[in-house]
Amino acid sequence: MTTLLELFSVAAISVGAFFFFAGTVGLLRFPDSLTRLHALTKADNLGLGLVALGLLPRADNTLSALKLIVIWALVLLSGASTAQLIGRALRRGRK
Amino acid sequence: MNELLLGAAGLIVLTVAVGLARILRGPTDVERLMAVQLLGTGGIAALLLIAYATNVPGVEDVALGLALLAPFATIAFINLLDADQGDAEI
Numbered sequence: 001m002t003t004l005l006e007l008f009s010v011a012a013i014s015v016g017a018f019f020f021f022a023g024t025v026g027l028l029r030f031p032d033s034l035t036r037l038h039a040l041t042k043a044d045n046l047g048l049g050l051v052a053l054g055l056l057p058r059a060d061n062t063l064s065a066l067k068l069i070v071i072w073a074l075v076l077l078s079g080a081s082t083a084q085l086i087g088r089a090l091r092r093g094r095k
Numbered sequence: 096m097n098e099l100l101l102g103a104a105g106l107i108v109l110t111v112a113v114g115l116a117r118i119l120r121g122p123t124d125v126e127r128l129m130a131v132q133l134l135g136t137g138g139i140a141a142l143l144l145i146a147y148a149t150n151v152p153g154v155e156d157v158a159l160g161l162a163l164l165a166p167f168a169t170i171a172f173i174n175l176l177d178a179d180q181g182d183a184e185i
Contacts, residue, residue, distance in 0.1 A: 013099075017107055023133060024113055036129060043133055047107075047136070048140050051103075067155050067156075068155075070159065071159055074162040074163060075136060075162050075165075078169075079166075085169065
């Protein structure tokens with residue numbers, strides 16, 4: 001692996017870990033349910049996305065690279081749908 | 096290099112575990128559910144990092160399974176909330 005790819009990988013994983021940290025801080029510190037939901041989806045989509053992106057150059061073969069992308073896509077899809085469901089439930093006053 | 100990946104995995108698990116404090120504080124069940132959802136995503140990220148740090152075969156597939164199954168808890172829970180109001184999907 002070249003130095004440049006190595007650098008990219010480390011940077012993306014670090015930023016991804018930071019987004020998980022930011023998501024946790026937001027979940028604990030934000031004032032109401034909808035803003036906490038906002039913090040949670042950032043951690044879901046960006047945190048895991050950047051970790052998967054940082055691991056991509058390290059994949060040995062196409063299959064494991066594809067697996068990373070599939071995991072990311074699954075989490076994007078489920079994160080978007082569940083955030084909508086939670087938001088709707090909150091809006092209808094069901095908590 | 097692998098130590099760095101393991102360190103990142105540990106950091107993510109640690110921050111997500113701190114986020115579980117939201118389960119204790121609530122105040123609503125939906126917020127408790129959000130903390131569990133964050134634990135699920137953090138678990139997927141940590142498993143992926145561990146898979147690449149240790150080269151143990153199959154850990155990636157565990158992450159894939161977790162990514163598939165994690166949303167069902169949320170969907171079932173929201174459906175339960177809707178059922179209390181009489182409009183759940185069976």
